Amino acid sequence: MAAVATPALGSNDIPTYHQIPETKYELEWADLVTLDLSQFDKPGGKERLAQQLHDAIQKIGFFYITNFGLSQEAVDRQFAIGKEVFNLPMEEKLQYRAELEKGGYNGYKPLGLREVAPGIFDNTEIYNIPKFIPAYERPQPEIINQHRDEIEQFARHIHNNIAGKLLVLCAIILELPEDYFLNCHRYEEKSDCHLRFMKYHHRDETENQALDNVWVKGHTDFGSLTLLFRQPVSALQVRTPEGNWRWVRPYPESITVNLADSLDFLTNGFLKSSIHRVVRPPPDQQEVDRLGVLYFVRPEDSTELKPVASTVLERLGYKKATDANAVGITAGEWVKARVAKGVAKDQPRSEVGEQTIVGGLTAKYYD
Numbered sequence: 001m002a003a004v005a006t007p008a009l010g011s012n013d014i015p016t017y018h019q020i021p022e023t024k025y026e027l028e029w030a031d032l033v034t035l036d037l038s039q040f041d042k043p044g045g046k047e048r049l050a051q052q053l054h055d056a057i058q059k060i061g062f063f064y065i066t067n068f069g070l071s072q073e074a075v076d077r078q079f080a081i082g083k084e085v086f087n088l089p090m091e092e093k094l095q096y097r098a099e100l101e102k103g104g105y106n107g108y109k110p111l112g113l114r115e116v117a118p119g120i121f122d123n124t125e126i127y128n129i130p131k132f133i134p135a136y137e138r139p140q141p142e143i144i145n146q147h148r149d150e151i152e153q154f155a156r157h158i159h160n161n162i163a164g165k166l167l168v169l170c171a172i173i174l175e176l177p178e179d180y181f182l183n184c185h186r187y188e189e190k191s192d193c194h195l196r197f198m199k200y201h202h203r204d205e206t207e208n209q210a211l212d213n214v215w216v217k218g219h220t221d222f223g224s225l226t227l228l229f230r231q232p233v234s235a236l237q238v239r240t241p242e243g244n245w246r247w248v249r250p251y252p253e254s255i256t257v258n259l260a261d262s263l264d265f266l267t268n269g270f271l272k273s274s275i276h277r278v279v280r281p282p283p284d285q286q287e288v289d290r291l292g293v294l295y296f297v298r299p300e301d302s303t304e305l306k307p308v309a310s311t312v313l314e315r316l317g318y319k320k321a322t323d324a325n326a327v328g329i330t331a332g333e334w335v336k337a338r339v340a341k342g343v344a345k346d347q348p349r350s351e352v353g354e355q356t357i358v359g360g361l362t363a364k365y366y367d
């Protein structure tokens with residue numbers, strides 16, 4: 001019998017991840033600013049980046065960052081690990097199911113948990129990995145345990161060296177002490193920050209039509225910042241202030257970043273939580289399952305979501321709390337309530353509009 005050639009893999013090795021080509025279609029792309037983080041430590045660099053970020057958020061709370069200190073190889077390793085996680089047998093993945101109904105989100109979220117249109121269920125599988133601190137130790141699949149050091153290094157780098165820089169830029173914009181937001185985003189403290197592997201299963205024509213091609217309705221994210229590592233399948237769209245949807249182009253070697261609810265609350269709407277959605281990819285990418293690697297940055301659980309005292313907010317008229325209901329609610333409560341509402345059976349997620357979350361606060365969903 002002829003021997004079957006197998007690649008020489010060590011026990012911890014996994015296949016190299018190859019990204020597919022970008023779409024050939026010319027879509028209506030969003031015009032996003034790129035922040036080159038290699039400028040951060042140069043003289044005057046932080047201030048220039050803060051100015052750029054300030055301009056970006058006036059238009060749209062989405063931007064790219066480059067030169068963030070992780071090689072493409074390191075990023076691709078995370079895609080490779082994520083792919084292996086989703087390739088595990090369903091019964092194994094279900095052993096790590098997240099307690100979504102109780103507002104817990106760490107672990108596995110199976111495909112099709114939410115009915116997004118009558119008889120049609122969501123097309124995402126998610127695996128969330130919390131911070132690597134004792135409070136969040138939990139059983140993980142072997143594939144994660146085997147690569148734990150690599151994943152932890154990756155996550156800590158994102159948190160401390162990428163998100164940390166962006167939080168400093170936010171403080172500079174608000175003329176606050178540079179470490180202002182760092183003090184409520186400490187890695188060792190409890191918070192809902194997590195690294196996420198996410199897989200969108202492609203849909204057939206009938207499903208796409210029933211959904212008007214919208215896979216995830218327009219929404220804002222819950223935390224402070226969301227970081228999306230570049231992947232080539234075009235599907236993410238941002239909503240412009242004029243209410244138009246524009247595609248986010250997969251910019252080479254970049255991370256796409258958006259601002260989220262908690263920063264919006266903390267700045268009384270000055271740092272705007274950006275509205276985005278996920279739609280059917282263009283025809284040349286329709287048959288692929290879209291794998292994502294994301295990092296969600298959220299304030300420490302105990303952070304009260306009340307507006308900060310900033311002279312900039314005062315000057316620009318953002319001082320008065322317009323949404324008094326956010327005062328007294330903590331970041332931890334907000335996120336848990338939003339997660340739990342997101343899976344609750346009685347919530348018409350399929351509809352556009354406002355959803356009550358906690359203490360009179362609402363979340364809006366867009367077409």
Ligand SMILES: O=C(O)CCC(=O)C(=O)O
Nearest residue numbers: 198221228236276278292
């Ligand atoms: O997959 C994407 O590009 C965006 C995902 C997203 O909006 C989310 O998970 O909140």
Ligand SMILES: [Fe+2]
Nearest residue numbers: 219220221276
């Ligand atoms: Fe989102």
